[in-house]
Amino acid sequence: MNGAQSLVATLVDQGVDICFANPGTSEMHFLSALENPRMRSVLCLFEGVATGAADGWYRMKDTPASTLLHLGPGLANGLANIHNAKRASSGMVNIIGEHSSSHLKYDPPLSSDIEGLARPLSHWVRRAESADTIAWDAAKAVAKASEHPGQIATLILPGDTSWQEAGAPVLPPAAKPARKVPDAARIEHIARVLRSGEPTLIILANKATRGAALERAGRVAAATGARLGSQFFTARIERGAGRVPIERIPYAVAPAREFLKDFKHIVTVETKEPVAFFSYPDKPSLLKPEGTLVHPLVEADEDSALAFAMLLDALGATHTAPRLQPRIETPVPTGALNPVSIAHALAAALPEDCIVVDESLTTGRESMGLTIGAAPHDLINNMGGSIGYATPVATGAALACPDRRVFCMVGDGSAMYTIQSLWTQAREGLNITTIIFANNSYAILKAEYANMGAGTPGERALSMIDLDRPRIDWQAMATSMGVPSVAVDTAQAFHQAMVDSTREAGPRLIVVRL
Missing domain, CATH: 3.40.50.970 (Thiamin diphosphate (ThDP)-binding fold, Pyr/PP domains)
Incomplete structure (x- = not known):
């Protein structure tokens, strides 16, 4: 050997x-x-x-x-x-x-x-x-x-x-990975905060947005009146009908501060307090209002499920049931494509137990709020902000869960970074529906141009964030990599294309023309 x-x-x-x-x-x-x-x-x-x-x-x-x-x-x-x-x-x-x-x-x-x-x-x-x-x-x-x-x-x-030839393998002593036990004094402190009745937001992240930790967090919220939230981006959330719902802190600074303005306390679970994704002239980096207190409940290396069990015990609420998200039957939308009709089409089309990988910050900005009552599914976001993550992450998720359909939502600018993923998806026969929102521009940068106070973009500036000279032929690209595709330009056609993509095994591409 x-x-x-x-x-x-x-x-x-x-x-x-x-x-x-x-x-x-x-x-x-x-x-x-x-x-x-x-x-x-x-x-x-x-x-x-x-x-x-x-x-x-x-x-x-x-x-x-x-x-x-x-x-x-x-x-x-x-x-x-x-x-x-x-x-x-x-x-x-x-x-x-x-x-x-x-x-x-x-x-x-x-x-x-x-x-x-x-x-x-x-x-x-x-x-x-x-x-x-x-x-x-x-x-x-x-x-x-x-x-x-x-x-x-x-x-x-x-x-x-x-x-070179190797001798008999020599291995270090086996050690099973274990999460740290949360500090008991910290649990008691959070229990006192929650018993105060003052408005409190519990921000969940990493392992706390799924499984036993999420269910127990829901029981804590039901027992105390605290609200459950997440950062705008999360690694993976179990959501939809029958799951504990989590509110999402908005991306932009002004709506995020509006969302947080009435909370006296923020409790963090495997995360830190909310900060703006970027710095902007004359806008704060920290999103909480002055006077809001931040309390860590679970550090990044600790066990969230255990922490919430300890907290329920400290609150005397071990038998409290969580409030679960009811199913919302969304009618199939018709007419023009826009962020709301796209979100409604998703809510109506997502099959039970699917996985959604989202990198559609502009077109998909309404998706999370309007799919909360869809069939139960997992949602994956881009935690690091470096674009070109969605199609590779969807590839790995589909290999990890071959019996589950993966829906990958990505803007055309981001898709070009790692479009080679389609080839691997075809080669491996992966059950992935890739949805490319083709607005022929880096649309998010147009919004950020205004947010940064950089003035009105001129012709040269606009040319650096437009993708229409020449326009990318997504269907031709998909065909060259062995992935069947369809292009849609209405909400109803988009919904039908998603439903159709689940009826046969293997990858599919939907080009949403905006």
Whole structure:
């Protein structure tokens, strides 16, 4: 067994059984090792697709995937979606190919400071020094990526470490990842805040927006009158009919401050107090009003479900039932496409237990509020703000949950960053409906131009945020990558296209012409 084979065998033994790969020459022995029948290998035509897919896998499985990237430039190509994954607390193991140790001294053209590139967006970076120690290194990488919150582990794999013979694997002592227990005094303090009756918002994030933690948060809200909220972007929310509803803090500064103005207390759960996404002239960065008190209930590395169980006990409310979202039957909309009719079409079309990946800030701005009573589904948002995340994340989510339809909503500007995802979706036969809102511009930047007080955009400025010279032929692009497509220009046709996309297995593309 060589070093690469030892590495792949260890990854699988530690529970990492999928690799999103964009290999190069220095990774050929690792590529050969992917013949291991227990490891699924998925080819991605751009490194940002590979890292984004690993993010999507983690968000649905809560276990890390691995990526295979080619040297420093390959890592650099994947960094934007590693940034998004880190912000979403997604764990992943990145394997970065490197020149052999003897070759590096000649400074070949693809040499770079891989550690320097990886470190700002990794929680753990290591260079594998020998084939004999690669199993130890791999096990440590998986253990780090599996912590709560999820971590980014980067393992650099020199070519000679891959091809040299490895001895019997030596592994570190097994340690099961465990979330920290919340501080009991902190729980008692929050109980006093809630018993005061003063207006309180509990902001949920990460693992607290689903499962037992969300259900228990709903019971706390029902017992105390506190309201449940989330930041504008969240890693994953279980929502829809039968789930505990969560209010979303608005994106823009003015409506966010209006939303928060009457709360005396903000309680944070696996998150921090709300801040503006950007700084604007003459606008505050912190969104809460003066005098509002912020109280942490659950820190990022603690167990939210346990914290809410402790809080219910402190409140004497262990038998309180949560208020659940009733089903809202939304009629199929007709007429022109706009944010409201698009949201209504989504609410009417989403099948039970689907996954929605949203990167449609302009066109989809009404979607969350108007789909709250839709069939139960999971919603995934872009936590890091680097565009080009949606189609890769949808790819990873579909591989993690092959029995669930994934709806990926993305603007045309964002879609161009990682459109290669469609090819992987076709190759793997993934059940993904990609919805591209084609307004032929970076529409969000037109709004931000005004928000920044930069004046009226001139012809040259507008030319930098328009995508209509030439217009992108999305259907031709989808056809070239093996994905059937349809274009729609009415709300009713959009709804029908979504319904039709669920009737057959495999990927589909819907172009929404705006």
